[in-house]
Amino acid sequence: MIPEEHPFEGLTSIAVIGNYLPRQCGIATFTRDLVEGLSDRAKDINCWAIAMNDRAEGYAYPEKVRFEINQNKLADYGIAAQFLNISHTDIVCLQHEFGIFGGPAGSHLLKLLSNLHMPVVTTLHTVLKDPSPEYRNVMIKLGELSDKLVVMSRKAEQFLQEIYGIPREKIAFIHHGIPDMPFIDSSFHKEKFDVEGKRVLLTFGLLSPNKGIETVLQALPAVIDRYPDVMYIILGTTHPHVLQTKGEAYRIMLQQIVHNLNISDHVIFQNNFVPLRDLCEFLGIADIYITPYLEEAQITSGTLAYAMGTGKAVISTPYWYAQEMLAHGRGKIVPFNNPGALAEQINALLCDDTQRHAIRKKAYTFTREAVWEKVSKNYLDLFNEVRQKRIRHPRPRHSYVENIKAITRFDLPEIKLDHLRSMTDDTGILQHADHTIPSRLHGYCTDDNARALLAAAMGQRYLPTNGLGLDALSGHYLGFLLYAYNETNGRFRNFMTYARVWVEETGSEDSHGRALWCLGKAVAFLENSDHLAMSTILFKKALIATEHFRSPRAVAFCLVGLDGYLEKFSGDSDAKRIRDVLAERLFTQFCENKTDDWPWIEDTLNYANAKLSQALLVSGRRMENHEMVKMGLDSLTWLFSIQTADHHFVPIGCNGWYRKKGERARFDQQPIEAKSMVEACAAAYDISHDRQWFENAVMCFNWFLGHNDLNMPLYDPKTGGCRDGLMVDGINQNQGAESTLAWLLSLMTLQKLYADELLHQSSPWSTG
Known part of the structure; x- marks a missing residue:
């Protein structure tokens, strides 16, 4: 079939x-x-x-x-x-x-x-x-x-x-x-086994002293007296563990019983562990199958199931499994260790073909649900x-990586750039990794090089730069972005092969928005005057194309980048004009689509959701638009509430996302979602001064450290990298660029959040 x-x-x-x-x-x-x-x-x-x-x-x-x-x-x-x-x-x-x-x-x-x-x-x-x-x-x-x-x-x-x-x-x-065997007459294969014309009794399985075969042997003389043509086949080798400890003592004891009872002509020992096909043929020739176990404590029996599945009339002692399987006329039960009762029942079935065949049919029919x-x-x-x-409903696990714990207050892991460097070659940062090994197969993308530029720029502000080479790294990533920008159409290309061949001439609106977001934020942090100048020029040129963007996330990325850029160059009127246009567009989309039970811009929650709320927050603050700020806080509050469970962060999984009135995907959870929430919560704290947003940012950050659905850390303290995702069956062990940069940017955001807390600063939020 x-x-x-x-x-x-x-x-x-x-x-x-x-x-x-x-x-x-x-x-x-x-x-x-x-x-x-x-x-x-x-x-x-x-x-x-x-x-x-x-x-x-x-x-x-x-x-x-x-x-x-x-x-x-x-x-x-x-x-x-x-x-x-x-x-x-x-x-x-x-x-x-x-x-x-x-x-x-x-x-x-x-x-x-x-x-x-x-x-x-x-x-x-x-x-x-x-x-x-x-x-x-x-x-x-x-x-x-x-x-x-x-x-x-x-x-x-x-x-x-x-x-x-x-x-x-x-x-x-x-x-x-059980195997799916036909319901055949027991005489069909008897000639093959030299028992043609005989009445065949059968027991099979690995021999051990608890099998009770001696009971059948002791019952045989009374059966033979009535049916001299009866043959009893004992099929199976001695159990290997019994053989190892006691040898063939049980088999020898059985053979001695046969000799003493003078029934050697009626008993066949088949000392073989037979393959399935042969086993089914042996079962096929049996008129009655016997399981004479000595104790009731047998919760299942493959041999009994096989015998019933081939349509055998079964006689058994009342062990648990036999009582259940042979109920309702599917077999006969005799007391433990009672040769007389067993002989009586064997004789009764051998003389009553109608009863025996009725039992066979009931057993066979019942076991049709048990075929493999x-x-x-x-x-x-x-x-x-x-x-x-x-x-x-993922099950928590308790195998934490040694020395990794969730942070509660000012207790952050050290920023480690080893994996960032290993992923970077003379072209830029590679997209993917096989575990910790950079993968050349998928080449590079503008998205990751833009994020890497932002990480290098923020690192120069928050790390002791002596010997870390962050200035050189930022120049490296900026050089990639300069090359990615297509002067002909004013848009960034995104994907480049390892052979340095661009896959497309124009990337998506989202990838262009991500490049602007990171460029704008980098402008706020860069101290190298040459890098600052080139980043500013590139940002300004790439900004022109965004005025007509429609993708909500692309708009949000641009707005967060504009917020960083305007922190540095607050008097840039053209940047403020485009900021106002994009912010109003995003705000209007929210107003037109949100409902009381779904206060969101779209009918689906998918990737980088928190960036939309963050864009409303930072833009509304700079524009002094309180309704826009309220919309940002309300949407972020809702977003946070549906992404928490049992006091830990549970980002929307990318394996199906979350459609309105549908079932949300629990996995695969991505580091980029945790990063987006860390940055948005930090922005909400800076704007609202509500202490809860500080705690929310910490909760989202702790997702990286193991306070998640599986209680397993994604951050790798050995490399400074981050694993690619939380799957239903564990961690995706690959440490790609996006995940590692999500970790580094989240860590730097928390560092600034804690630094501001320590210094009681109230200056405008400037990261993310």
Whole structure:
């Protein structure tokens, strides 16, 4: 069957953690089947595995296994988390059984989970009814670190709530997956296995003393007396861990029982770990399948699910999973360790074809919901659900980078320019980076070189410049802007390849506005007379084209730049005239579009939103237009209110933005948004003298330092750079120019804000 196209846009990579074939165990088979099922169901999703090793040399895994963990080596768990985070995995699906993880009660696993950035869905293969304290604590912690816990029985669901206090909404029920096999007569393949004309009983699985196979052997004489043609096949190797510690003692004990009961002609030991195809053929020849476990504490059983899925009449002892699966006439239950009752039930089914076939049909029909095609779809639906929930309601994390903390008062990180310099070559500052390595692939842009000019200019005011080379850097970036300006049309080009070829002759209104914003502000800070002169000339020439700009953000950028320029040259009548035209245009657009519940200029909040409010504030102050200032404060108040949660800043995410009456995008959060809010709040504080705006600016700045949705810092103290964004599954580790400059400009803005606070200055705000 060709799987339907999956509806999970954005879900591209799933990692499943567990044992994996050829390691011999039920979880290894389950993990392999789940990975293959997911891959078949959604072929455009990359599904792969991390395998747990119980021996140093590991196993000869297939290509689907991309990483291995030595279960007893704690360091491997942290390294695996790092590998998953770097691999941009969207979802981790963990297969949990206490014994496959190292540490007390398998607690090494918690190190891995606590360091993951992405959502985790954990499938529980064991849920203990009477756990010791350490096992109970590990399960509770596992519940906290997992976005969802998948159980394969309702009993497990009950235990999680009543014993471990895990809320119902945290739990999902999905059947144990089974292959989709046809409903065939048991005689169909008997000839192949030399049991043609025989009545076949079957038990399969890894042999261990808790399987209770001796009960079936003890029941056989009474069955053979009535049905001399009966054959009992015991299919499976001894469990590797049992083999390692006790050897073949259990198998030898079973063989001795067979010998003592004189039933050797009726028992076949198939000492093989058979592949799926062979297993299904063995199941196909069985007339009755038997699971004679000795204890009730079995919360799931793949062997029972497989047997029912092939339409077998099942007789079982009353362990938890069997009671649930065989209810309503889907199988027969006999007491634990009771050979007489078992023999009676086997004989009853062998003599009543009608009853046996009715049980078969009920079991087969019931398990159609458990075939891997449907189970895989259920898992994909669940993955999509938890991913969307994580986007809407991100979970705080507590793995702070050492020595990084949020600032509360006059406690700012040191300005460090290492990464700014590494991103700059003899042409200008490169746009992007692969982690901390400058990327030549995307070349340069005017936007970033303009911001870099502003950072270098502000740095000359607020940093000890001896040896820092900021004057040289500002000349470098200014030279790029001079070259970017197209004298023919009076507009800035924006994008340049690494080969120094302009991609276009005219950049967008927004990019032109950003260049003017940074040039105008740089004019207010530059002390080098040559740089000041060239910046002023370029600003004046580029200003001419802006009078007819319509893009609200382009207008806002220009207005903030004009405010900086007029701080230096307050008597420039032409600049004031264009400022008045643009400010009135922006103000009118606000007035015409705002509503009581959406006091904004547009029906969508997207990028650099706070620049619009800041432009109204600084322009209204210089023009002494109190209505314009009020509009700026009101819109910024609203903007701040919808971008805060739990006492931290939550910028509108660029992965969908926020449309009026729609659902806001929580991620991807960009540093440029935090910078815009820092500058706007600082301007609001300077104009209103309302202490709350000072605190708001600090809150927005703290977003860089880890007080955000994921409690993870974006600022890198080693490089002085800034990572590119806060994603749903962690941090975008690339440190591009825009992000690093957003950090530096925000830091310098806070430095000036604190300096003014210390000096009790009330002069007009002059940054941003």
